[in-house]
Amino acid sequence: MNVDTTFITTLADVSINLSAGWFGVALIIPKDKRVKWRLLTVNILYGIVCLLAGFLLREIAEML
Secondary structure, three states: OOOOHHHHHHHHHHHHHHHHHHHHHHHHHHHOOOOOHHHHHHHHHHHHHHHHHHHHHHHHHHHO
16 A cells, blocks of 8 residues: 555644644633633643654654
């Protein structure tokens, strides 16, 4: 199966940008007086997952 490395690299870049968005949401939400810790934790976890997925996809694209 032939996979286009440009497609995988694009997915990696989108995933890294998505992680930046999740971290941004995690920083913007706490301006409320009552911090919702569950929501904050979920946003940070989503950011970490998207960041790791972006790095793994980038490594896969370099191996191909």
